Each structure stands twice: as C-alpha cells, then as structure tokens.
Amino acid sequence: MLTVEALSSHYGSVQVLRDFSLALAPGEVLGLLGRNGAGKTTAMKTILGLIRASGGSVRLDGVELTDLPAHRIPALGLAYVPQGRRLFGELSVEENLRLGLMVKDKGKETRARILDLFPVLSERLGQRAGSLSGGEQQMLATARALCLEPKVLLMDEPTEGLQPSMVAKILETVRVLKGQGVAVLFVEQKVEAALAVADRIAFVENGTVCETATPEALHADPAPLYRYVGVGQDAG
Amino acid sequence: MSFGAYFFLAVLEGTVSAFVLALTALGLSLVFGVMRVVNVAHGELFMLGAVIAWWVSQMAGDPLSGFLLALVVGPLLVGGIAIAADWAILKRVDYNPEATIVATIGLLYIIQQSVLILYGPDARAVEAPFYFRVQFPWFGYSGYKLIVAALSAGLLLATWYLLKKTRLGLYMRATQYDQETAQAFGVPVRRVYAAVFALGGGLAALAGVLVVPIQQAHYLMGHDPLLLSFIVVIIGGLGSLRGTLIAAFVIGISDGVISVFFSPTLAKILATLLVALVLVVRPGGLFGAKPA
Numbered sequence: 307m308l309t310v311e312a313l314s315s316h317y318g319s320v321q322v323l324r325d326f327s328l329a330l331a332p333g334e335v336l337g338l339l340g341r342n343g344a345g346k347t348t349a350m351k352t353i354l355g356l357i358r359a360s361g362g363s364v365r366l367d368g369v370e371l372t373d374l375p376a377h378r379i380p381a382l383g384l385a386y387v388p389q390g391r392r393l394f395g396e397l398s399v400e401e402n403l404r405l406g407l408m409v410k411d412k413g414k415e416t417r418a419r420i421l422d423l424f425p426v427l428s429e430r431l432g433q434r435a436g437s438l439s440g441g442e443q444q445m446l447a448t449a450r451a452l453c454l455e456p457k458v459l460l461m462d463e464p465t466e467g468l469q470p471s472m473v474a475k476i477l478e479t480v481r482v483l484k485g486q487g488v489a490v491l492f493v494e495q496k497v498e499a500a501l502a503v504a505d506r507i508a509f510v511e512n513g514t515v516c517e518t519a520t521p522e523a524l525h526a527d528p529a530p531l532y533r534y535v536g537v538g539q540d541a542g
Numbered sequence: 543m544s545f546g547a548y549f550f551l552a553v554l555e556g557t558v559s560a561f562v563l564a565l566t567a568l569g570l571s572l573v574f575g576v577m578r579v580v581n582v583a584h585g586e587l588f589m590l591g592a593v594i595a596w597w598v599s600q601m602a603g604d605p606l607s608g609f610l611l612a613l614v615v616g617p618l619l620v621g622g623i624a625i626a627a628d629w630a631i632l633k634r635v636d637y638n639p640e641a642t643i644v645a646t647i648g649l650l651y652i653i654q655q656s657v658l659i660l661y662g663p664d665a666r667a668v669e670a671p672f673y674f675r676v677q678f679p680w681f682g683y684s685g686y687k688l689i690v691a692a693l694s695a696g697l698l699l700a701t702w703y704l705l706k707k708t709r710l711g712l713y714m715r716a717t718q719y720d721q722e723t724a725q726a727f728g729v730p731v732r733r734v735y736a737a738v739f740a741l742g743g744g745l746a747a748l749a750g751v752l753v754v755p756i757q758q759a760h761y762l763m764g765h766d767p768l769l770l771s772f773i774v775v776i777i778g779g780l781g782s783l784r785g786t787l788i789a790a791f792v793i794g795i796s797d798g799v800i801s802v803f804f805s806p807t808l809a810k811i812l813a814t815l816l817v818a819l820v821l822v823v824r825p826g827g828l829f830g831a832k833p834a
Contacts, residue, residue, distance in 0.1 A: 354726055355725075356722055356725060356726060375730070375732075376725040376726070377725045377728050377729055377730045377731065378728075380726060380727060380728045381728055386723075386726040388723055388726070392720055392722075392723045394715070394716050394719045394720060394723070394724075395719065396715070396719055397712075397715060397716065397719065401712060401715075404712065405712060405716055405724075405727045405728075405729070406727060408709060408712075408727075408728065409727060409728040450727070454727075
C-alpha cells in the first residue's frame with residue numbers, strides 16, 4: 307500500500323533524512339521510535355510532501371507522491387495528525403471537521419460516523435477549536451484526519467501530554483482503524499503505548515530506519531529499545 | 543449653521559470616508575493576514591481602480607453605465623494585475639516577508655510610472671452617476687456620497703460572507719492560521735495566496751472606483767489611502783479583520799470631525815500619533831495577537 311524507498315530530504319544544506327525506507331500494508335500499524343532529532347517527524351512530513359524530498363520515492367498504491375504538490379496528496383488517501391495537534395484554533399470545531407470533509411467532498415454520512423466515534427465533539431461543534439481541552443483537541447485532530455477516510459493515517463505523537471484515559475481512547479481508535487483496514491504510521495515517545503498497539507516497530511536514527519522488530523520480539527529482547535530510544539538503560 | 547449641524551455634517555463626512563477606508567484597508571489586512579505580505583503597492587491598486595473608472599467613463603455613453611461598468615471592469619482588471627504580480631514577483635521571492643516589502647515598493651513605482659506614461663500627470667474628473675441631494679433640516683447632502691457608503695457596506699458584507707460562508711473563505715482562514723497544516727488538508731496554498739492578493743487588489747480598486755467622482759483620478763492619488771490603510775491596519779491589529787473595520791471607523795469618523803472643526807492636517811497628525819502610541823503600548827494592534 308504505502309512504500310517508502312531510499313527517501314532523503316534536507317533543511318537547507320543539512321541532510322535530515324537519508325536512505326529512509328519502510329513499507330506498510332493495509333490494516334498494519336507501524337510505530338516509529340527514536341530519540342529526539344532522529345528524523346521521525348521529518349520523515350512524516352516528507353512522506354506527506356510538506357517537506358520536499360531530495361531523493362527516493364514514496365508510493366501509495368503504486369502512485370508516486372514525491373512528484374505531486376503537497377495539497378494533492380491528502381485526496382489520494384494520506385491523512386495527518388500533526389504533533390501538537392495544530393488545529394486551526396480560531397476556527398470552530400465544525401469548520402475544522404469541514405476542512406477534512408472537503409478533501410474528498412465527503413458528506414453527512416462520514417461526518418456522522420466520525421462524530422459517533424468522538425461523541426464529545428458533537429457537543430462542541432460551534433466552539434472555537436483553540437478553546438477545547440488537550441484531550442478534546444487531540445480527538446478533534448484525529449477526527450479531522452479521519453474525515454478524509456484515509457487509506458493511511460500518519461500520527462505524530464498522538465498521546466503527547468494526554469492523561470491515561472485519553473491515551474487509552476487514542477490507542478483504541480488506532481485499533482478500530484486497523485480493524486477497518488486503515489494502515490497507521492505513528493511516531494510515539496511512550497514506548498509502552500507504541501508496543502501495545504503496533505504490529506511492528508521501526509527504529510529511526512540519524513534520519514534512517516536502522517532496525518525493525520515486532521512488539522513480541524522486543525518484549526523478549528529489549529536491546530533495540532536500549533540502543534535507539536535509551537529506554538531501560540539503568541536496568542540494563 | 544449651529545454647532546450640532548456642523549457636528550452632524552462632520553460625522554456624516556467621516557462615516558462616508560470610513561466606509562471607503564474600511565474597504566481599502568480590508569484588502570491590505572487580508573493580504574497581510576493570510577500571506578504575511580506587507581503590500582506597499584496597495585495604494586497604487588486603489589489609484590488604478592480610479593484611473594480605470596475614468597477610462598471606462600470615457601468609453602461608456604453615460605455616467606451611470608460608465609460607473610456600473612467600472613464597478614465590474616475595475617476590480618477584474620486590478621485583480622488580474624494582482625494575480626500577475628503574485629506569479630511574477632511574490633512567488634519568485636517565496637513570499638519572504640522582507641523581500642516582498644522591497645518587491646512591492648518596486649511594484650508601486652512600476653504601476654505609478656506606467657500610469658504617468660499612459661494616462662498623464664493631470665487630475666481628471668469623472669462625472670458622478672447620480673445627482674441628487676438628501677435634505678436634512680440644516681443642509682442638503684450629496685446623495686452620491688450616501689450611495690458610496692451603502693455600496694461600501696454591501697461590499698464589506700459580501701467580503702464577510704465570502705470569508706465565513708464559502709469554501710474559498712475557509713481555505714483563506716485556514717491558510718492564515720497555519721499554512722503547512724492547511725496543505726495537509728488539501729488546501730492549495732499558492733492558489734489561495736493568488737486569490738487573496740487578487741481580492742485585496744480588487745477591494746482597493748472598488749474603493750478607487752467609488753471615490754473617483756468625489757476626488758478625481760490622478761497618478762499620485764494612492765499615497766493617502768496607503769498611509770490611512772496602514773494606520774488602520776496597525777491600530778486594528780495586523781491580520782485582524784474585525785480590528786481593521788473598527789479602526790477604519792474610529793479613524794474615518796475622527797478624521798471627518800477633526801477636519802471639519804480644525805484641519806485635515808491636524809487629523810492626519812493625530813492619527814499618526816495614535817499609531818505611535820499603539821505601537822508602544824500594544825505592538826500587535828488593539829485587536830491583533832498579543833506578542834509572546
């Protein structure tokens with residue numbers, strides 16, 4: 307479904323991504339783990355075309371995305387939940403959702419289904435998005451992306467700053483999407499959350515995927531977690 | 543005339559000026575708010591509207607059809623010029639805020655000198671499309687000026703509708719807030735920029751068409767609207783449409799009152815002092831974002 311091969315990108319003259327490759331099948335959940343500055347967010351933005359790729363390819367169902375302007379990519383089936391939510395804070399909840407729905411000209415049925423998934427948003431439709439609580443903002447950011455009815459959902463630190471009940475809600479949403487055949491690529495700092503929901507974990511260091519492993523393999527041998535994320539170093 | 547009558551006249555004059563100023567400043571504010579471009583050539587787009595109105599009035603058979611035609615041709619032509627300028631200049635400098643200031647200064651002189659060459663240095667009058675007076679108990683007042691205020695109000699409402707109720711308006715507001723995330727939701731940001739620059743230019747041109755029967759068309763007439771628009775946009779808050787409208791009425795009406803009772807120069811001095819005060823006390827403007 308989504309194939310990323312030898313992707314590279316730069317910030318000015320500094321190369322951030324190099325030879326970055328991964329593949330995602332329908333309904334697969336892939337977690338990207340790595341230290342701060344490893345290139346996880348840059349990888350997401352480059353896949354989405356928000357940062358121009360300087361080499362390599364990104365293909366979604368065989369369609370090359372690196373040749374397309376960024377605004378044409380969402381309609382092909384890639385949706386994004388940015389780090390820090392990045393809602394349009396001055397716009398209402400309804401308008402934020404409408405922006406998502408307009409990508410594929412989706413109508414009332416999609417909207418109703420999304421609001422069923424996040425019922426609290428139904429009570430806040432006229433409210434300014436910036437005035438929602440942190441958990442509600444994350445729900446809106448996810449709902450806005452799901453309005454695209456994506457084939458692949460990219461989530462950048464979706465549980466950042468959330469209380470445990472909200473983290474559970476987000477992870478449950480990922481499982482629901484997986485059940486619907488949506489592939490999910492997510493960046494996560496909370497290792498336990500990532501291991502709880504991912505089919506595979508890809509470790510990113512210096513802008514490239516160094517190693518992949520299943521959560522089961524990592525439970526059996528957590529050495530890659532020590533190596534690439536620094537988790538449990540003291541215990542080790 | 544009594545003091546009350548003079549005051550009423552001053553408020554009336556100020557209100558008409560405020561509506562036209564709001565229309566002009568709204569264009570400048572939109573362009574800055576969405577594109578982060580300080581368009582120094584905005585006054586020249588106002589002037590082009592007035593010159594096009596004169597040109598159309600010469601071709602049309604009568605003042606009314608000339609006026610109606612100018613209301614369509616003026617904003618369309620100026621909007622087209624704005625789209626061309628966006629493509630040929632602003633896009634080339636990647637909408638860099640500093641570079642676009644220099645680029646639009648260049649655009650100002652290109653437009654101004656082109657009009658001087660093609661149109662000449664003379665101020666030319668355009669006949670008003672209507673001649674009637676509205677009789678108040680103390681004096682009669684130009685009906686055309688009241689129609690200018692009413693048309694400006696209608697155009698401001700239409701712009702509000704565009705921004706709040708249409709897909710393009712939603713795209714503009716999303717781009718204003720976060721252009722990167724907007725792209726991730728299918729917003730063609732570069733096309734939105736071109737549309738906003740055209741809309742800003744079109745609003746300025748419409749203001750030019752409306753005032754030319756009152757002011758006469760002249761190749762240097764863009765200076766005052768530019769200065770007043772900057773005053774309004776700085777006081778109201780860069781990028782704040784609500785602030786722009788409120789500031790336009792504060793400046794327009796106070797300008798009218800001070801001009802009638804004292805002098806137009808004093809009105810400009812006080813407005814400029816108010817800008818300085820706002821910049822010191824609240825640099826983001828009265829309704830703009832507070833500095834971090």
